[in-house]
Amino acid sequence: MSQITEIAPDIFKITTFISEVNIQFNQFLVKDEEPLLYHTGMKGLFPTVNEAVARLIDPTTLRWIGFSHFEADECGALREWQRIAPDATAICSFVSKMVSVDDVVAERPARALEDGEVLVTGKFRFKFLQTPHVPHAWDAGHLFEENSGTLLCSDLFHQNGEVEAITNSDIVSRFKEMLIEYQEGPFANYLPYTTKTEKILGRLADLKPKTIAPMHGSTYVGDGESAILDLAQAMKDVLAGSV
Numbered sequence: 263m264s265q266i267t268e269i270a271p272d273i274f275k276i277t278t279f280i281s282e283v284n285i286q287f288n289q290f291l292v293k294d295e296e297p298l299l300y301h302t303g304m305k306g307l308f309p310t311v312n313e314a315v316a317r318l319i320d321p322t323t324l325r326w327i328g329f330s331h332f333e334a335d336e337c338g339a340l341r342e343w344q345r346i347a348p349d350a351t352a353i354c355s356f357v358s359k360m361v362s363v364d365d366v367v368a369e370r371p372a373r374a375l376e377d378g379e380v381l382v383t384g385k386f387r388f389k390f391l392q393t394p395h396v397p398h399a400w401d402a403g404h405l406f407e408e409n410s411g412t413l414l415c416s417d418l419f420h421q422n423g424e425v426e427a428i429t430n431s432d433i434v435s436r437f438k439e440m441l442i443e444y445q446e447g448p449f450a451n452y453l454p455y456t457t458k459t460e461k462i463l464g465r466l467a468d469l470k471p472k473t474i475a476p477m478h479g480s481t482y483v484g485d486g487e488s489a490i491l492d493l494a495q496a497m498k499d500v501l502a503g504s505v
């Protein structure tokens with residue numbers, strides 16, 4: 263069964279730990295006039311995540327389904343969600359919609375968000391930032407909820423293991439450990455370090471998030487600006503120049 267944690271008022275994290283890969287997969291359910299789910303999880307996770315969402319809202323009332331980039335844990339179960347929620351529309355970058363999502367996983371066309379565009383779901387305001395290759399993939403983007411200061415940050419701040427749901431302590435060192443570990447195994451080069459990485463991370467830091475909500479691992483509550491700048495340094499240390 264998945265674990266539910268309220269990480270900010272009416273923003274809920276749904277966590278499932280998969281021991282075979284030693285990774286938690288988190289989805290985020292936002293309760294609002296127009297409910298939003300961020301990350302669908304893989305198809306295989308759909309029954310357990312659906313059961314968790316049903317503890318929070320009527321899943322058939324979902325209105326928006328967001329994700330960072332085209333990948334199974336981000337949007338693999340999009341079609342399953344859209345089949346039970348007739349008004350649920352996917353929101354993603356233009357590239358995501360055009361090159362993959364509409365053809366491969368969407369029951370109906372996605373809505374492409376422009377860089378800087380704000381989606382209002384009721385009391386919440388989600389700003390979309392186009393962030394190519396951050397964390398990875400050409401089509402990557404991020405959603406930042408402006409009123410609560412919550413950054414839904416996908417694979418940034420990825421931490422392995424069965425870690426606590428939410429923390430005020432540093433999570434960058436665990437992220438750095440994961441990067442080093444992955445560089446030595448089959449998941450090497452998980453995240454690229456490009457000529458634009460530092461600038462894009464600087465833009466995310468400028469949002470000064472109060473809550474940082476990764477897909478894998480603990481949510482961090484604290485000085486998000488410093489955390490992102492520390493993460494940028496960790497990525498540079500481990501990834502810049504690696505083959």
Ligand SMILES: [Fe+2]
Nearest residue numbers: 331333398417
């Ligand atoms: Fe990813």
Ligand SMILES: [Fe+2]
Nearest residue numbers: 335416417477
């Ligand atoms: Fe992921």
